[in-house]
Amino acid sequence: MNAMLRQLGGIALFVAVVACIPLFTKSGVVLNFVMMALYAALLAQAWNILGGFGGQFSFGHALFFGTGAYIQAMAQLQGGLNPWLALVLAVSGSAAIGLMVGALTFRYGLKGSYFALVTLAFAEVFRILALSVPFTGAGVGLMIPLAESFANMQFASRKGYLYLILGFVSAALLVTWWLKHSRFGAYLQAVRDNEDAARAVGVNPFTVKLGAIGLSSALMGAGGAFYVQVFQYIDPGIAFGPGTSVEALVAAIVGGIGTLWGPVLGAVVLHVLADITRNLFGQLPGINMVIYGVVLVLIVMFLPRGIAGLGATVKSLFSKKGKP
Amino acid sequence: MTSALLSINGLSRSFGGLKAVQNVSLSVPTGSLTALIGPNGAGKTTLFALMSGFLKPDSGSVHFDGADITGRAPHINAVNGMTRTFQIVQPFASQTVRENIAVGAHLHVKSRPTALLEAERIAAQVGLLKQIDQPAGELTVAGRKRLELARALATQPRLLLLDEVLAGLNPQEIAEMMPVVRGIADSGITVLMIEHVMQAVMNLAAHVWVLAQGQLIAEGSPNEVTSNEKVVEAYLGHGTAARLRAAELGKARA
Numbered sequence: 001m002n003a004m005l006r007q008l009g010g011i012a013l014f015v016a017v018v019a020c021i022p023l024f025t026k027s028g029v030v031l032n033f034v035m036m037a038l039y040a041a042l043l044a045q046a047w048n049i050l051g052g053f054g055g056q057f058s059f060g061h062a063l064f065f066g067t068g069a070y071i072q073a074m075a076q077l078q079g080g081l082n083p084w085l086a087l088v089l090a091v092s093g094s095a096a097i098g099l100m101v102g103a104l105t106f107r108y109g110l111k112g113s114y115f116a117l118v119t120l121a122f123a124e125v126f127r128i129l130a131l132s133v134p135f136t137g138a139g140v141g142l143m144i145p146l147a148e149s150f151a152n153m154q155f156a157s158r159k160g161y162l163y164l165i166l167g168f169v170s171a172a173l174l175v176t177w178w179l180k181h182s183r184f185g186a187y188l189q190a191v192r193d194n195e196d197a198a199r200a201v202g203v204n205p206f207t208v209k210l211g212a213i214g215l216s217s218a219l220m221g222a223g224g225a226f227y228v229q230v231f232q233y234i235d236p237g238i239a240f241g242p243g244t245s246v247e248a249l250v251a252a253i254v255g256g257i258g259t260l261w262g263p264v265l266g267a268v269v270l271h272v273l274a275d276i277t278r279n280l281f282g283q284l285p286g287i288n289m290v291i292y293g294v295v296l297v298l299i300v301m302f303l304p305r306g307i308a309g310l311g312a313t314v315k316s317l318f319s320k321k322g323k324p
Numbered sequence: 325m326t327s328a329l330l331s332i333n334g335l336s337r338s339f340g341g342l343k344a345v346q347n348v349s350l351s352v353p354t355g356s357l358t359a360l361i362g363p364n365g366a367g368k369t370t371l372f373a374l375m376s377g378f379l380k381p382d383s384g385s386v387h388f389d390g391a392d393i394t395g396r397a398p399h400i401n402a403v404n405g406m407t408r409t410f411q412i413v414q415p416f417a418s419q420t421v422r423e424n425i426a427v428g429a430h431l432h433v434k435s436r437p438t439a440l441l442e443a444e445r446i447a448a449q450v451g452l453l454k455q456i457d458q459p460a461g462e463l464t465v466a467g468r469k470r471l472e473l474a475r476a477l478a479t480q481p482r483l484l485l486l487d488e489v490l491a492g493l494n495p496q497e498i499a500e501m502m503p504v505v506r507g508i509a510d511s512g513i514t515v516l517m518i519e520h521v522m523q524a525v526m527n528l529a530a531h532v533w534v535l536a537q538g539q540l541i542a543e544g545s546p547n548e549v550t551s552n553e554k555v556v557e558a559y560l561g562h563g564t565a566a567r568l569r570a571a572e573l574g575k576a577r578a
Contacts, residue, residue, distance in 0.1 A: 004437075183430045183439070190427045193416035200376070200410070201479050202402030202431040258418075 004181045007260060011173045014264075018166055022159040031158035037271040038165040039226060043244065044251035044263030045172035046219035051249060052257030053179050054212040055192030057112070060119030061220055061248045063101065063126055066239030068094040068221025070130065072228040073142040078135065083153035087225050094221020095214050102213035106206050120245070127240030141235030144228060153229050161230050168222045169264070175215055176260050188212050189258070220248070243289075250292045254299045256306025265307045270295065328387075329354040329483050329514045330406070335374055335384035344370040346538040347384070352483070352516050357509035359525045360518045361549075362535035363559050368518045369411055371535065372485050376408040377401045388483070402431060405482035409475075409489060411518070413468040417461035421452055424460045424471055428478030443478065450474045450504050466497040470504075477508065484508065486517040490524050502527060522550070534558065 021034055043065065051057050068090040075086035105118050130136040148154045155161050179185030190198040191205045198205060228234050238244075247270075255266025273295065274288040281287050299306060305313050331351035337344050345367045352358055362368050373379040375386055377398040385394045388406055398408075407428075416424050425443035426436070433439045447456045450470045455463060460471055469489050476484055489505070490498050502524055509515045509528075519525050525532060526546045534542040534549050536558035542549045549555050553565035 181436050183434050183436060186423065186427050186430055186436065186439070189419065189423075190416050193418055194414045196378070197410065197414035197416065197475070198427065199378070199398040200402060200408050200414075201428040201475055202399050202407075203427070204397070204399045 004177075007177055007180070010261075011170065011177060014173070015166060015170050019163070022162060028158055031162055033271065033275065035158055035162045035165055035230075037268050038162070038169050039223065039230075040247060040251055040267035040271055041264040042165060042168050042172055042219065042223045042226070043248035044255065044267050045169065045176060046216050046223060047248035048252040048257055048259075048263045049175065049179065049219070050209075050212045050216035052252055052259070052262070053176075053185065053188045053192065054209055054216075056209060056212070057116050057249070058119040058216075058245070059116040059242075059249070060121070060123030060245050061216075062240050062242065062244040063119065063123040064094040064098050064217035064220035065224040065227070065244045065248075066123070066126060066130070066234075066236075067097045067217075068224030069228045069234045069239045070136055070142070070224075071221070072225035073144060073234050074135065076144060077142060082151065083229060084151075087153070087222070090225040091218050091221045094224065095218035098213045098217025098220075099210060101217075102210045106209045106213075120242070123240050123242070123245060127236045130236035130240060136236070139236065141233060141238075144232040146232060154232070161226075164229070165226055168219070168226060171222075172219050173260065173264075175219070180260060184208070184211060192258075246289070246292065250296050254295055254306055256308030259306070259308040262306050262308035269307060327354055328352060329389060330375065330516070331387045332371075332375060333385045333387070335371070335381050335386065337370060337374055337379060337381050343538050345374060345381075348535070348538075348540050349384075350533050350540065350543070352514060353531075355512060355514055356530055357506070357515045357528055358517075358531045358533070359529035359546075360516060360533050360535060361520070361522075361525055365537075366535040366558075367538040368535050369487055370538075372408055372487055372518060376406060376485055378408075402479055402481075405480075406485065407476040407479045407481040407483075408485035409472040409487055411487040411491065413465075413472050415460035415463070415468055415471055417459070419460060420457050421447060421460055421463070421467075421471060421474075422456045425452075425474045425478050428475040431479040443474075446474045446478045449477065449507070451500065465492045466494075466501075469493065469501070473504070473508075477513075481513060483514045483516065486515060486519075488518050488520060490519060490521045493521075498524060526550075 018034065022031060047058065047061050071090040071093040072086050075081040075089050076083055101119065101122055105115055110118055131139050136142065146154065148156045179188060187198065187203045187208045190203055191208050195205050224239065251266035251270050252263045254270060255264065256262030270292060273291050277287050277291050303310060303313055328351035333349050335348045336346050348371060360368050360371065370379065374381050377396050380395040385392060387393065388404065393401060416427065422440055422443045425446050426439040429439040429442040433442055444456060447453050450473050452467065452470050452474055455467055463471060473489055490501055493501060498521055505515065505528060529546055532543065532546050532549045533540055534555050541554045541558060542552045556565045556568065
């Protein structure tokens, strides 16, 4: 009970501190950094719900990101909807796609690398579809006309976007917190750790995993919608390409999967690293992916519990030395 | 006469050419503590899997509390009051003992704090209170067996299927565990156990079924089945019963 309230307090403190950043600086560079780190955190948190808590490693989370992004763009361009309404559609549409993919894969008990491959394949199918059909603008992509106003979910300064993404990240933190302190979360982790044992005590793995992919893809869709609002542009490569999938899973694994703060930590650390390398190596395209790869290998080898699990990893090292 | 809580009728299941379970029928009376024994590879665990829904039978039927549950998914059986444990213990290794047991408790309790509290009560019942905040992965074999039992117990089952909860324990641990199983049965839960430890079967079970090569070869009280020739031969090999009889006859004459 205490841990519940303490973590809730931690979330409130985090939101309050980040919300205060724009009060102290008007620097576009700083605000942009915070905004992009939060955006990466959201993707990692979304991935963490299914991958970290559910143990279902998706390599194609861009599928849900892209679905959210395209719905956000198309609802405005072709549906003439207000972006806030479009956001609702984007989030629920991504969740619907998530549930569909989940129903198809979990129905047949796909796990591990098979699940990873199928999600990757789904994302690629959607990328090629988006390249081919006219209403997604094919290879040219879709552009949202610039019209900065709150009602239009477009902001003149980075500050507005920062608060928007902070809202999404808080929602993701609350969902994760709920997973740590609810029956659904307990069932999800039980299915991750041992599906047969979970079934024996009355857990239906199918519905539990379906719930997880629904939540995960909804948040990923919010990330896609945010991307469209910030950059006013989306194309098939950005939407459904492997880049976003990799970013989401690397940040979550580096930070510590199955934890509340891991994905946020991982996103911040990777963004700091990416910024440093960008300054060192100039605009070498793809250098951040190289860094991600190296960091991922190091973390998997030496810190299997990620940055958030640093304390526990060190502790277990010492206790192993203690007992020969 | 007491009614049967679980009854199976002509249950069969094969894996390729191997007939793991052949035409097995038995019924477990409500409130009883009974045992299923048999040599290694007799099909006992397969039979458990068929009863609890982890495997679907090729033919035959399973009835629980009067309802036909043949091939019904295990989680639905657990909801209806039949829970099994695993011979090869299956803890949620990354979670603490308390969290492990709470997963079982959640079957009837939605609130997380209540389930965690309930876990503590069950842990005390099986003697795991000291280890309650340890990660399940760090428990000893005896501890893991207790955890299997606790997690199943937390679902408040009417029928508990225990798959070798005493296997791998030392005599001291077995002696500690036996009263726990007895206590569960005394609390009104029907218990069917697979067991190799004959000391436990003799002490605990009111009725014993013997399975060998997928077939039921004997049943009765523990004393009846252990003196049954077919059972002795199933365990010790063909012709053993005759040789033992001859040896005893010789001893008596001498």
